[in-house]
Amino acid sequence: MTTHHAPGPLDAPSRPAQPAHTGPGEPDPVRSLAGPGAPGALYAGPGPSGDTAAGSASGTGDSPAQGSGGPGTAAAPGGGGDPVKALMHRHRELCARAVDPLEIAAALEAHGMTDRTAAHFRHRDVFSLAEEMYARVPRRSSDRSAPPAFAHAVPEPVAGAVAGPSRLLTLVLLPALPGALCAGLLAGLAQAPPGRARTLAVVAGVLAVLSAVQLCLRHGPLRSPRPAGVAVRLATLWLLGYAVLGDGLLDAAVRGGPDRLWPADTATALGLALAMWPAVLCARLFTGGARRRLARSRGLGEFAAATRPLLLASLTCYLAALAGLLALAGAVLGAPPALAGAGALGALLLLARLLLVHGHRATPTVALATAAGVELAVLCSVLASRLPGCGFLAVPAETLIEVCGAEAVPTLACAVAAFALLGRAVPALSRASAHTDPGTR
Secondary structure (H helix, E strand, O other): OOOOOOOOOOOOOOOOOOOOOOOOOOOOHHHHHHOOOOOOOOOOOOOOOOHHHHHHHHOOOOOOOOOOOOOOOOOOOOOOOOHHHHHHHHOHHHHHHOOOHHHHHHHHHHOOOOHHHHHHHOOOOHHHHHHHHHHOOOOOHHHHOOOOOHHHOOOOOOOOOOOOHHHHHHHHHHHHHHHHHHHHHHHHHHHOOOOHHHHHHHHHHHHHHHHHHHHHHHOOOOOOOOOOOHHHHHHHHHHHHHHHHHHHHHHHHHOOOOOOOOOOOHHHHHHHHHOHHHHHHHHHHHHHHHHHHHHHOOOHHHHHHHHHHHHHHHHHHHHHHHHHHHHHHHHHHOOOOOHHHHHHHHHHHHHHHHHHHOOOOHHHHHHHHHHHHHHHHHHHHHHHOOOOOOHHHHHHHHHHHHHHOOOHHHHHHHHHHHHHHHHHHHHHHOOHHHHOOHHHO
């Protein structure tokens, strides 16, 4: 008895794709994805795609087209000319635990699958291939009744996207806490007399602000699936400390000091603390928008083209909010903030955190460590120039400070690192695999 069903997206005949030619020594993408020795791994030609509907209806990996592949099909023994079955065998654990085709598509992309490689498996793109793999896995009747199309997929909750009081806590109250604590600390110091009590108040206030920032990084859109490494934490602390104290120390060192306490940049400190709120909101905007675009996209290229402007828009909104908060802090405290240096630092920290949140650790670690290392090297070169015969070490730093001021050092260090990180973040965060469950990356 023959079962008739309405034609779906998997039943449409795909355009015959020519196999990608690889040069000597280049890996075969089909063999690398299907696995050496897997059934059907040697498939290298076009063929009919009518086996998809039968596989979807029966819920098994068998295909009615087995043994009757089209011209150019090299059917391996036991594979029946079914390359999708070989790919499912390679990723059987992924197919078994996937809750929708979206998860399979993101994992395939993370393993190097492209739309061109998907043509070897008789599909026009990775999304279509993932739909077939999801449909051919045996499931309960309730699971098979769900439509596999990506157009009907519902975006999964993103980090920090929970309803009720938790959303109010992670998106409003916690992000506002660092700025409120910093403002209270500065207001208290303005009234406190010099002495040991003032020093203890400064230490306690700084620790309270840092603890509030840590709470924001552990909850909500800026929460990373894995804790940041020691290098990231140390580099971040150095960059923040230098933004507040570094320019005064470097300027005093160039002039032969410091022989007394140098002034701290309180306006920059307050502006950066207040900027935690827009950082959380912009991260939420990007992550939530990317998930919605991923659910509506029909191809990897379409998703990447829609996500790149979203990332740049989120970064632009954050920088505009940071500039406004810095200007506001300077007007309230009566001290001009370091707009260029703080802006470059803010961009660097936000991009690094977004990469950490979406599973990338190496690149932000290198960028943060490099920027911190440059600032430390400049400061050490000025201090080391006081040794006999080492006066030449301070010449580059003194020349730069004489022309552009002490603010130029952190501005250049953070800006170059931020631009390099942006070049990495745009392609990395526009991949589908960056916006799925961490277990599929």
